[in-house]
Amino acid sequence: MTIAARPWKPRNPQEAFFPVEMRPLFMRGSGRSESYNKLDRHFAVVDVERQNPFAVVTEEYKLVTNEAAYVMAAEVMQKVFHTTQLSDMECLNITMPKSRSFCHIDLIHKTADFSPWERDKWTAFLRISNSYNRTRLLRFELGFCRWICLNGIIFGSKSIEFSYAHTRRGMDRVDRFAENIGDIRKLETALTEKLHQLKRYHVPPKEMLPLLCRAFDIRVTKEVLTKQRRVSDLLALRQQASSLTEAYFSDMGPHGYAALNVLTDYASRPTGVIAPEASMHGLQEKAGSWMDDFISAIKSPDFSFDHYLAEYRQTAELIEAL
Numbered sequence: 001m002t003i004a005a006r007p008w009k010p011r012n013p014q015e016a017f018f019p020v021e022m023r024p025l026f027m028r029g030s031g032r033s034e035s036y037n038k039l040d041r042h043f044a045v046v047d048v049e050r051q052n053p054f055a056v057v058t059e060e061y062k063l064v065t066n067e068a069a070y071v072m073a074a075e076v077m078q079k080v081f082h083t084t085q086l087s088d089m090e091c092l093n094i095t096m097p098k099s100r101s102f103c104h105i106d107l108i109h110k111t112a113d114f115s116p117w118e119r120d121k122w123t124a125f126l127r128i129s130n131s132y133n134r135t136r137l138l139r140f141e142l143g144f145c146r147w148i149c150l151n152g153i154i155f156g157s158k159s160i161e162f163s164y165a166h167t168r169r170g171m172d173r174v175d176r177f178a179e180n181i182g183d184i185r186k187l188e189t190a191l192t193e194k195l196h197q198l199k200r201y202h203v204p205p206k207e208m209l210p211l212l213c214r215a216f217d218i219r220v221t222k223e224v225l226t227k228q229r230r231v232s233d234l235l236a237l238r239q240q241a242s243s244l245t246e247a248y249f250s251d252m253g254p255h256g257y258a259a260l261n262v263l264t265d266y267a268s269r270p271t272g273v274i275a276p277e278a279s280m281h282g283l284q285e286k287a288g289s290w291m292d293d294f295i296s297a298i299k300s301p302d303f304s305f306d307h308y309l310a311e312y313r314q315t316a317e318l319i320e321a322l
Contacts, residue, residue: 003251003261005148010090016103017067019048020132025056045132047100054101054132064138066103069130073107076140077126079178081109092125092145093152097277102131104281106143106152112184113147116192121147124184127154129281140177143284144191151264153288154281155191197295198256205254208245208262209238210309210316215263215290216283220315231322237272238319256294263287 022043026036045054045063077089089107096103105128113123122144129139145152181187203211212218218237224230244262252258267283270276297308306313 003149003247006150008092008147008150011092011094013070013091013094013105013107014067016094016096016105017065017070018100020054020063020065021046021048022057022061022063047132050100052099055134057134064130066105066128066130069128069138070105070107073105073126073128073140076178077107077109080126080142080181080184081112093150095277095280097275101133102129102136102278104129106145108145114188114192116195122188122191123147124188125152127281142181142187143288144188146261146264149261149265151261151268152284153260153264153267153291154285155187155288194291194295195257195260197298198260198291201256201298203254203256203259204305205245205249207305207309208249208259209241209319210305210313211259211290212241212263212266213312213315213319214309216267216286218315219311220318222318224318225322233272233274234319235272235322238322240266240271256298259294260287260291263290 023046025039025042025044027039029035029037041059043057043059043061045057045061046052047054074089081088088110090110092106092108094103094105106125107128108123108125113121115121125143125145127139127141127143129136129141141154143152143154213220220234224234241262244265248258248261248265252261264284264287267287268280270279270283273279294308297303309316
C-alpha cells in the first residue's frame with residue numbers, strides 16, 4: 001500500500017468571512033416592569049447572517065473579524081517571505097466548525113517550497129487562528145506542510161508564535177511576530193536536519209501505536225470497557241493508526257520519518273475525537289513537539305523503546321485488545 005498524492009487547489013479565504021457585530025445588551029427591569037435597561041459595559045458578539053450570539057464581552061473587547069485577521073496576516077506574510085504582492089499568497093486550508101465560532105486559515109507563499117530530499121517537497125504556512133466565542137486568542141503561527149499528503153505540523157511554536165487577546169492594547173503589536181520568526185530559510189534548514197535525523201533512526205512498525213499514544217498523550221485504563229462511546233472512538237483511532245502505519249511504513253520504510261508522517265496525517269485528519277475541527281490544531285502542535293522530543297531521546301546511548309514508551313505501551317495493548 002502506498003500513499004497517493006492528495007489533490008489540492010487553493011481555497012477561497014472569503015469562505016471564512018461573514019458579518020459579525022457587537023450589539024448592545026438589555027436587561028429586564030426589576031419587579032413586574034416590562035421595560036428593559038441597556039447595559040453600559042457589556043455587548044453580545046453576534047453572527048449577523050444567522051442571528052446567533054457567540055459570546056458576551058465587555059467594552060474593552062476589540063472585535064477582530066476573520067477578514068481583518070486575514071489582512072493582518074497578509075502583512076506578516078509579506079515581511080516573512082519578502083513579498084510585495086497579495087497575489088503571491090494562496091489559502092492552503094480553512095478549518096471551521098458548523099457553528100462558525102472559530103476558524104484556522106492557513107496561508108502559503110506560492111514559490112516558498114523546499115525539499116529535504118529529492119521528490120519530497122514541503123512548504124511553510126502561516127496559520128491564523130481566530131474565534132468569536134473567546135475560546136481562542138487571535139494568533140499567528142508558523143507551520144510546515146508536506147505537499148504530497150498535505151500533512152501539517154506546527155513547528156517550534158514557543159519561539160516563533162506571537163499571540164494577543166482581542167483588546168485595543170494588543171492591536172499595535174503585529175510586527176513582533178515577523179521579528180520572532182526571523183529568517184524563514186534558517187527554519188527550513190533546521191526542519192530539514194530534523195527530518196534527516198528521523199529518517200536515519202529505525203522504528204519497528206509494531207511501536208507505532210504506542211508512539212502515537214505518547215505523542216498525543218492518549219491514556220486508557222480498563223475502565224474504558226464500560227464506556228461504549230469511548231470504545232467506539234478508540235476503535236476508530238486503532239483502525240486509522242493501523243492503515244496509516246501500513247501505508248507510510250510500506251512506502252518509506254521503518255524509520256522515524258515514516259512515524260512522523262503517521263502522526264501528522266492523523267493530526268491533520270483525526271478520527272475518534274469528539275470535535276475533529278477543534279482537535280486538529282492541538283494535535284499538529286503535539287506532532288511538532290513529538291519530533292523534538294523523540295530526536296532528543298534517541299541521542300542517548302541508553303535509549304530503548306521500552307523505556308521511552310513506558311505506560312503508553314500498556315495503553316496501546318488495551319486499545320489493540322478492544
